[in-house]
Amino acid sequence: MDYAKALELYEKAATQSFNCSVQSWSILSDKIRVNLNYRKVMKRYGKAVSQGDSNAKFNIGIFYENGLGVEVNYGIAIKWCLKAHSGNNDALE
8 A cells, every 4th residue: 555645635635624634544544653733633622623523522622631732631532522522513612
């Protein structure tokens, strides 16, 4: 498999708001150990959240839990994970 090409295509799709591609891009990047720009990933997850993607909400929670591109904040992490679980499409206040 040509991981570099796959990563390029997932990133292109992610910039066009294909929600599943944001997560696939992130997973593939991690698999082949590409250094991710976590702030860039957070922006893409934010866009996916605005389109109702519960997986993106959960992933934002994980980013806050682990300090990926943001400072560790367990309170915000829990809020995002609960929003993902409940299917709440409102943006985090």
